[in-house]
Amino acid sequence: AQTVTQSQPEMSVQEAETVTLSCTYDTSESNYYLFWYKQPPSRQMILVIRQEAYKQQNATENRFSVNFQKAAKSFSLKISDSQLGDTAMYFCAFNMGSNYQLIWGAGTKLIIKP
Template sequence: AQTVTQSQPEMSVQEAETVTLSCTYDTSESNYYLFWYKQPPSRQMILVIRQEAYKQQNATENRFSVNFQKAAKSFSLKISDSQLGDTAMYFCALTGAGSYQLTFGKGTKLSVIP
């Protein structure tokens, strides 16, 4: 079984500042993929960033980057230059090779304050 834990139910950040959301996971798979999804209020969940476990280089997508620590089973999301539109619920998720399912964490509600 695989698990994903997000220990920060809520966070806030001032506009233009940097914030880091934490995620830890557990899996017995040797090959797996990690994701951060964002769900703005009353909107669909959308993929923010994806990391392949066999790649040592941390993924980046514009203002979003991850700190992937494989040995520690940690996968944090850093948002730089926070914008009001970043206000959302953020979910960390995991899937193993050959699996069709995403295993989600409980989510972190991020508020960007003007």
């Protein structure tokens, strides 16, 4: 069975600092997709970044980047120059290339302090 593990229940950093959120997953598939979603108090899940497993190059979206280590089954999210608006729950999610279901981690609560 596929699983996603986020080992940091909560993290807190000062505004403008860089923070890295960890995610590991377990699968025997070779073709899959990984996602980071942000869930602010409004509850809406917002896609932050997406990575295809067959791509070696790490995905980046402005201040957000990932460190994808396929052999280690690790998919961490780095947020540079953190902003107060980054405060939210962050979820790592996974789905197989042949399936549409997202498998989710338990989330990391990120607090950006002024």
